Amino acid sequence: MDAVRTTEIAPTACPACGEVIEAATGHGTPAPGCVTLCIYCRAILIFTDDLQQRLMSNAEWAALPREQRELITRIREALQSEAWREAHP
Numbered sequence: 608m609d610a611v612r613t614t615e616i617a618p619t620a621c622p623a624c625g626e627v628i629e630a631a632t633g634h635g636t637p638a639p640g641c642v643t644l645c646i647y648c649r650a651i652l653i654f655t656d657d658l659q660q661r662l663m664s665n666a667e668w669a670a671l672p673r674e675q676r677e678l679i680t681r682i683r684e685a686l687q688s689e690a691w692r693e694a695h696p
């Protein structure tokens with residue numbers, strides 16, 4: 608399995624919170640159909656064919672392999688605790 612890494616991407620606004628996302632964290636480099644997370648609001652996003660980002664639908668989430676859902680859930684929890692630490696120094 609590839610290591611989780613962060614890759615710089617063309618800045619795009621998160622479709623959920625509007626913050627500009629300039630990096631993607633996940634397995635390998637972003638490609639169409641890859642799942643990513645907004646680091647600001649932790650929305651689950653998918654790269655489109657032109658590497659823009661859109662919200663993942665519930666049906667798409669349900670169709671993911673269980674291991675991938677667990678990984679994404681763990682990353683979301685890690686992002687949550689980082690945000691919590693920043694807010695509670």
Ligand SMILES: [Zn+2]
Pocket residue numbers: 621622623624625626645646647648649650
């Ligand atoms: Zn967001």
